[in-house]
Every structure is written in structure tokens, then in C-alpha cells.
Amino acid sequence: MEAYILVEVDIYDNEVYEEYKKLTPDSLLPYGGEFVIRGLPxxxxxxEWKHDRMVLLKFPSREKALEWYNSKNYQEAKKIREKASSANFFIVG
Structure with a gap:
């Protein structure tokens, strides 16, 4: 069964966040992940919507979604994201 990760993001350093955005797409590939929604409006x-950005990721299964989130590549990207933003991540499916 497919799984989705919904992310609400508040950005406070756009320059650093752009670095994170460059790393994320390649980190999804080994897990079959893809962007469904990426950005605004x-x-x-x-x-009410009170966040700067919304992202919706689709994975072939919950297991693959969790493998991606916990992967070394994503965890390295996450460290960059945390310098530039705060985010809420939700998994469904």
C-alpha cells in the first residue's frame, strides 16, 4: 500500500534552504519516492494555513518511506534543513 509524507515548513534562511532542496530529490530515488506537491501556493x-511551504511525498510503501526518512543521505540533508527551517512531518498509509 502506498504511503505519503506530508511536510509543513517554515523557512527562516532561504539561502541555506535552497541547499537542502538540491539534496532531497536524489535522496528519494533509492526508495521509490517522488514529489507530489513541492512548494506554494x-x-x-x-x-488556516500558517506555514511557508507544503511538501507531499509519495512512496510505494510505509516501509520505504521510513527507510528514506532514516537513511544516511536524508539525515545529512535534514541537518541542513534544520539550520534553515522548522518543519512538521506526518506519515499516512
Missing amino acids: VQALEG
């Missing part, structure tokens, strides 16, 4: 139809 987000328009709230109900409720």
Missing part, C-alpha cells in the same frame, strides 16, 4: 479553503 497553498490556499486554505477551510481553517
Whole structure:
């Protein structure tokens, strides 16, 4: 069963965040991950949207999604992201 990772991001250093964005696509490939949504604009139809960016990733399974998140390549990219932003990650599926 497919799994999705939804990410809400608040960016406070755009230059450093751009470095992170360059690393993420290649980190997804070994796990069959792909971007479904990457960026803006987000328009709230109900409720409120209070974040700078939304990302939705699709994986062939929950196991592959978790393998990606815990992988060495992504964890190295994550360190860069944490210098530039705060984020909430959610897995569904």
C-alpha cells in the first residue's frame, strides 16, 4: 500500500534552504519516492494555513518511506534543513 509524507515548513534562511532542496530529490530515488506537491501556493479553503511551504511525498510503501526518512543521505540533508527551517512531518498509509 502506498504511503505519503506530508511536510509543513517554515523557512527562516532561504539561502541555506535552497541547499537542502538540491539534496532531497536524489535522496528519494533509492526508495521509490517522488514529489507530489513541492512548494506554494497553498490556499486554505477551510481553517488556516500558517506555514511557508507544503511538501507531499509519495512512496510505494510505509516501509520505504521510513527507510528514506532514516537513511544516511536524508539525515545529512535534514541537518541542513534544520539550520534553515522548522518543519512538521506526518506519515499516512
